[in-house]
Amino acid sequence: MSAAASAHAPATHPRRVPKPRADALRNRERIVAAAREMVVEHGAEVPMDEIARRAGVGNATVYRHFADRAELLRHVVLSVMDSVIAHAEHAIAVADADPDASFGALRTFVHAAADERIGALCPMLSSGFDKDHPDLLAARDRLEAGTEGVMERARAAGKLRADIAAGDLMVALSQLTRPLPGIACLDIDRFVHRHLQLFLDGLMTPARSELPGEPATLEDLRQA
CATH class of the missing domain: 1.10.357.10 (Tetracycline Repressor, domain 2)
Incomplete structure (x- = not known):
């Protein structure tokens, strides 16, 4: 590319990674807190749907934040x-x-x-x-x-x-x-x-x- 063409080429910028929304962060914190409480009460094998219920979110929300x-x-x-x-x-x-x-x-x-x-x-x-x-x-x-x-x-x-x-x-x-x-x-x-x-x-x-x-x-x- 010539110097003249380079001067008119559009500038490239690193792609910005969007920050998690505040409500998503709150959900994540609630899930971790609920899991911690339930592990203390029932052990590490507590069902994931029970954790979701304690956190006040749906199962899909849990798996959206944590793969397993x-x-x-x-x-x-x-x-x-x-x-x-x-x-x-x-x-x-x-x-x-x-x-x-x-x-x-x-x-x-x-x-x-x-x-x-x-x-x-x-x-x-x-x-x-x-x-x-x-x-x-x-x-x-x-x-x-x-x-x-x-x-x-x-x-x-x-x-x-x-x-x-x-x-x-x-x-x-x-x-x-x-x-x-x-x-x-x-x-x-x-x-x-x-x-x-x-x-x-x-x-x-x-x-x-x-x-x-x-x-x-x-x-x-x-x-x-």
């Missing part, structure tokens, strides 16, 4: 992880501003993570769930860095006993917030924060006893 159950559950896991990461980052900021408040920041983080029902994710991380999806791996790294960061600040301030690792904390959180299938105590959630507080008291220095075995790291939990 696996994709929806992945976004549920990511939603919980993102919330817990935000709590960890806030706790780190508090501890950095005032090292004397580092154990209080750890307490606040643990109780907030319990409220996110992080233990309810355990059944979804079993067979058939793609734990190696890139989005999940990235979120996992951020969650681990945040959890270890909160604990390290409490440890450096002399508030957290030295023989505790992040895996120990995650075991307690998972056990205390994971739904227990088949139990008669349906209102057991009201005891979670009480027992978390007892657990956290046991993490403070000076330690009252020597713990058996080795600290549980997050790598230990991945290999279990």
Whole structure:
């Protein structure tokens, strides 16, 4: 093409990808929130039409946003992880501003993570769930860095006993917030924060006893 022709050629612009409409984003958020609630209540095999009903949308809307159950559950896991990461980052900021408040920041983080029902994710991380999806791996790294960061600040301030690792904390959180299938105590959630507080008291220095075995790291939990 000649220089003159080039000068008169229409300019090309990258095609703009339309942003999702606000109502579509709200529907997506409602679906993820409903799926999260129902997984906590009934487990990962809860029917998709029940999730749609809880979210107040039709089945077609669910499948318009999520191709299948696996994709929806992945976004549920990511939603919980993102919330817990935000709590960890806030706790780190508090501890950095005032090292004397580092154990209080750890307490606040643990109780907030319990409220996110992080233990309810355990059944979804079993067979058939793609734990190696890139989005999940990235979120996992951020969650681990945040959890270890909160604990390290409490440890450096002399508030957290030295023989505790992040895996120990995650075991307690998972056990205390994971739904227990088949139990008669349906209102057991009201005891979670009480027992978390007892657990956290046991993490403070000076330690009252020597713990058996080795600290549980997050790598230990991945290999279990």
